Amino acid sequence: MKLLVRADDVGYTDVCNIGAFETIENGVVTSADVMMDTPGAEDALRRLKAFPWISLGWHTHMWGSPVLDPQDVPSLVMKDAGRARFRKDLRSAQDVIFEEALAECHAQIERCVKILGRAPDVTGGVRVTEAAFGRALKQVCDEYGIAYNTTIYPGPSDGTPWTAPVDPRWASRKIHHLGPRHPLNATQALLSDSLAAQEDYDPASFFLDDPSHMLDLDDDKVMMTALHPGYVDYYVYRLGDYGPQARNFILARPLDVEALCSDRLKDWIRRNRVELINYRDALYGTREYQNHLRATGSDLCMI
Structure with missing residues (x-):
């Protein structure tokens, strides 16, 4: 079975990045989804230059502030505690000016290209009916x-862009991901109002117990799972x-x-081969991550 392990919300803050990059360097994360608009974005992109075997995603939550001067993209922002940040209804608002949105999206990718030297490999879902x-x-x-x-969601779709149907050009890659509201998703407990469920949250059990x-899965299928590794500072706790x-x-x-750094998870990977x-491996049939493991003498290498 092929497993793609994605770290979400990379670039949140410099402090949050410390935890995220712990899972990249010493854990089993194979892909990093970076938010280009948050305070730690440039730190994350600089760090990723040392990890060419990690694929890069464009994480489009838009929890931060525009890369462009907010005065140049006024239809995209709201005032929050004296600062300009992206409006909460950015993806659905009908009064967002397309040219402003296009300029900001260009600026975010150009930030990535300037620092990392290339654009992201992948992003999430995009619906043709979007605003x-x-x-x-x-x-x-x-x-x-x-x-x-790029992803097949076997679970229920709530109409959000990230659960958009797989594009036919990628369907043959058979990349499966349990949608954010699927009852077996690793983070399902975090969507609960139950304090007990939240306290019992154990992300490793998603792998070890394999619910x-x-x-x-057949050998030609890929399971993609996304977690949110990172450490917490004031921005992450209060402002993001x-x-x-x-x-x-x-x-x-x-x-x-x-x-994601635990011996129990690594043992599970070795035991079950x-x-x-x-993500590049999943989309294009390369073996970059396994070649990295082999080159470093890792016993997690399966080729």
């Missing part, structure tokens, strides 16, 4: 060759995510760091 910002995001992805709608039966379960994910971040791959 101006989603259309701008799609256009920029097409211009830079950033893959999107999704990923080990039963404004979703209804934001506090729950704050609790999860250091637990995800521990799980799980082949770790990055």
Whole structure:
């Protein structure tokens, strides 16, 4: 079975990055989804230059502030505690000006290219029915060759862009991911209002107990799972995510760091002969991540 392990929200802050990069350097993360608009974005992109075997995703939560001067993109922002940040309804708002959205999306990718030397490999879902910002995001992805709608979601779709149907050009790659609201998703407990469920959150159990039966997947299928490793500072705790379960994910971040670096997870990978791959491997049939493991003499190498 092939497993793609994605770290989400990379670039949140410099402090949060410390935990995320612990899982890249000493754990089993194979792909990093970077938010280009948050305070730690440039730190994350500089760090990633040392890890060419890690694929790069464009994480488009838009929890931060525009790369451009907010005065140049006024339809994209709101005032929050005296600072300009992206509006909460950015993806759905009908009064977002397309040209402003397009300019900001270009600026975010150019930030990546300037620091890392290349554009991201992939982003999440894009729906053709989206409002101006989603259309701008799609256009920029097409211009830079950033893959999107690459994943098959076997779980329920709530209509959000990240659960958009797989694009036919990627369907044959058979990349499976349990949607964010699938009952067997690793982070499902974090969407609960139950304090007991949140306290019992154990991300390693998603692999060790295998409730999704990923080990039963055919050899030509890929299971992609996403966790949120990182350490927490004031920005992450108070100023970033404004979703209804934001506090729950704050609790999860250091637990995800521990799980993704743990011996119990690595033992599970070795015992079950799980082949770790990055997103480029999944999309294009390369073996970059396994070649890295082999070159470093890692016993997690399966080729």
